Amino acid sequence: MGHVFAIFRREFASYFDSPLAYIVIPAFLGLVGGFSLFFQDILAARVATMRTVFFWSAVFFLLLIPAVTMRLFAEEKRTGSLELLATLPVTEGQMVLGKYLAALALMTSALALTITYPLTLGQLGELDPGPVIGGYLGLFLLGAALTAVGTAASASTNNQVVAFLVALVLCLIPFASGYALSRVPAELLPIVQYLSFEYHFNNLARGVIDSRNIIYYLSISGLFLHFAIFQLERRRLG
Numbered sequence: 001m002g003h004v005f006a007i008f009r010r011e012f013a014s015y016f017d018s019p020l021a022y023i024v025i026p027a028f029l030g031l032v033g034g035f036s037l038f039f040q041d042i043l044a045a046r047v048a049t050m051r052t053v054f055f056w057s058a059v060f061f062l063l064l065i066p067a068v069t070m071r072l073f074a075e076e077k078r079t080g081s082l083e084l085l086a087t088l089p090v091t092e093g094q095m096v097l098g099k100y101l102a103a104l105a106l107m108t109s110a111l112a113l114t115i116t117y118p119l120t121l122g123q124l125g126e127l128d129p130g131p132v133i134g135g136y137l138g139l140f141l142l143g144a145a146l147t148a149v150g151t152a153a154s155a156s157t158n159n160q161v162v163a164f165l166v167a168l169v170l171c172l173i174p175f176a177s178g179y180a181l182s183r184v185p186a187e188l189l190p191i192v193q194y195l196s197f198e199y200h201f202n203n204l205a206r207g208v209i210d211s212r213n214i215i216y217y218l219s220i221s222g223l224f225l226h227f228a229i230f231q232l233e234r235r236r237l238g
Contacts, residue, residue, distance in 0.1 A: 003090045007098025008105070011072075015106050020071075024064055028110045031060045036117070048125030053117045054135040054205050058198075061107070061143055062175060066167035068106055069150025070160045072099045073232070077158035092232040096225055100151045107143045111136070130207030138204030141217035142197060146171050148224035155228040171197075 015021040035056045118132050146167075153167035154160075175197040177184075184192045193199050200213040 003094045004098045004101070007090070007095060008101045011099050011102035012105055015068075015102070020068070021106060024068055024106070025110045025113070028057075028060055028064050029113055032056045032114060035059075048121045048127040050118055050121065050127070050132050050135055051205065053114065054139060054201075057111070057114060057139055058142055058175070058201060061139070061146055062168070062171050064110075065103075065107060065143060065146040066150045066153070066164045066171065069103050069147055069154050069167060070163040072103060072151055072154040073228075074154045074158050074160045074163045092229045095232065096151060096155065096228045100147060100225060100228075103147050103151065104144055107147060108140065111139055111143065128207065131205060134207040134209055135205040137209065138201045138213070141204070141214060142201050145197065145217045145220040145224075148221040148228075152224040152228040152231070155231040174198075 032053060036053045040052050118127060121127050149170050150163070150167040153170065154163040156166070157163050174195055177192055177196045177198070179198060194216070200216050203210060203213050
């Protein structure tokens with residue numbers, strides 16, 4: 001775990017050594033705040049609920065997480081620094097896990113700064129803590145899955161733009177499918193519903209902490225992290 005922590009620390013520090021963290025975090029908070037307070041105005045509804053904030057947080061995760069993860073491996077492949085990293089006594093799994101955890105930590109930092117919303121809404125009305133806890137858990141797990149997808153996309157190419165677009169499409173389709181369930185044939189509905197990011201997130205955001213939703217997101221994360229490791233191992237062996 002020492003190598004994983006070293007890679008994590010190096011990668012996480014690089015976010016703040018460059019403008020990336022100072023762009024991504026304010027952009028996320030500004031977009032969530034703008035759409036929650038002005039586009040839908042959660043205060044005008046006079047109901048203490050975090051549903052609107054959670055919805056817009058999930059939507060903008062779809063855009064911002066691929067922007068964060070696109071550079072994880074694609075940039076190092078382009079510059080050749082990945083080959084230098086590969087000469088060190090670290091495995092592909094340790095490289096993937098360290099970089100993944102760094103991107104996940106940045107996402108979690110941005111998410112943690114939205115805690116002002118439930119604190120404020122709790123002062124204005126009676127806020128049910130169950131959906132708030134479930135919603136934040138759902139956002140974290142959704143973010144973890146999206147980060148894994150972005151990590152796999154970045155490990156598959158040396159072009160950051162391609163990595164961003166591939167991650168965006170792979171994240172957007174299973175999320176958007178949750179809003180098109182009414183058009184899905186009845187025989188396919190259980191499968192499409194289960195594969196939808198939005199379906200599992202909504203269950204958690206209602207305060208229903210079901211292990212099936214947690215296992216789903218952890219499985220997606222594990223699957224794409226394994227794919228990222230496979231892509232790096234294939235590159236080394238090739």
